[in-house]
Amino acid sequence: NAGVTQTPKFRVLKxxxxxxxxxxxxxxxxxxxxxxxxxxxxxxxxxxxxGEGTTAKGEVPDGYNVSRLKKQNFLLGLESAxxxxxxxxxxxxxxxxxxxxxxxxxPGTRLLVx
Amino acid sequence: xxxxEQSPQSLIILEGKNCTLQCxxxxxxxxxLRWYKQDTGRGPVSLTIMTFSENTKSNGRYxxxxxxxxxxxxxxxxxxxxxxxxxxxxxxxxxxxxxxLTFGTGTRLTIIP
Numbered sequence: 001n002a003g004v005t006q007t008p009k010f011r012v013l014k015x016x017x018x019x020x021x022x023x024x025x026x027x028x029x030x031x032x033x034x035x036x037x038x039x040x041x042x043x044x045x046x047x048x049x050x051g052e053g054t055t056a057k058g059e060v061p062d063g064y065n066v067s068r069l070k071k072q073n074f075l076l077g078l079e080s081a082x083x084x085x086x087x088x089x090x091x092x093x094x095x096x097x098x099x100x101x102x103x104x105x106x107p108g109t110r111l112l113v114x
Numbered sequence: 115x116x117x118x119e120q121s122p123q124s125l126i127i128l129e130g131k132n133c134t135l136q137c138x139x140x141x142x143x144x145x146x147l148r149w150y151k152q153d154t155g156r157g158p159v160s161l162t163i164m165t166f167s168e169n170t171k172s173n174g175r176y177x178x179x180x181x182x183x184x185x186x187x188x189x190x191x192x193x194x195x196x197x198x199x200x201x202x203x204x205x206x207x208x209x210x211x212x213x214x215l216t217f218g219t220g221t222r223l224t225i226i227p
Binding site: 004031033040041042043044045048050056058059090092099100101103105106107108 | 118145146147148155156157158159160163203205206207212213214215216217218219220
């Protein structure tokens with residue numbers, strides 16, 4: 001099993017550009033999450049999904065959109081990137097029936113917005 | 115507001131020494147507390163989970179404690195190894211039936227030979 005994988009690993013954007021971050025998991029997990037990690041702050045939840053075709057807002061959803069068309073994939077989109085979105089983005093997943101904090105994280109995507 | 119505070123922010127110790135990391139939380143109603151290890155450039159990996167009724171739990175050289183009365187947890191690392199160099203993150207969930215977690219900012223541990 002590859003676990004949770006994220007694409008790309010690193011990206012540089014100019015302000016106003018758009019991009020999509022891809023998260024894939026091969027563990028057949030129902031729940032998937034997108035977080036951002038910034039210096040001096042704990043991970044913050046952007047959006048999450050409790051199953052294929054469903055998405056919900058987290059703590060800091062503004063400026064991001066998500067889609068879960070397939071159970072194994074969870075996409076995070078930035079329509080018009082801003083310097084404040086410079087961060088490290090982590091995707092996570094968990095199986096149903098396990099506590100919410102039982103999450104398996106991907107390796108992260110480092111995004112720099114100039 | 116739910117909060118998780120960790121101390122110290124950073125810690126440097128010699129290989130082979132022991133250390134203890136602290137986590138204080140104000141999450142309510144408390145459900146579970148989990149410690150994660152995050153290597154540089156990697157995603158967090160679970161070390162151990164503590165539920166309300168548990169006081170101590172060990173995972174190899176890692177021992178976590180929980181005092182639900184004082185809302186404190188500690189992670190003790192015995193006989194540290196160079197591979198223990200990482201950030202250690204305390205994460206707390208509330209019994210609210212949602213997907214929200216409260217993450218601490220982590221303690222950056224550096225083991226020097």
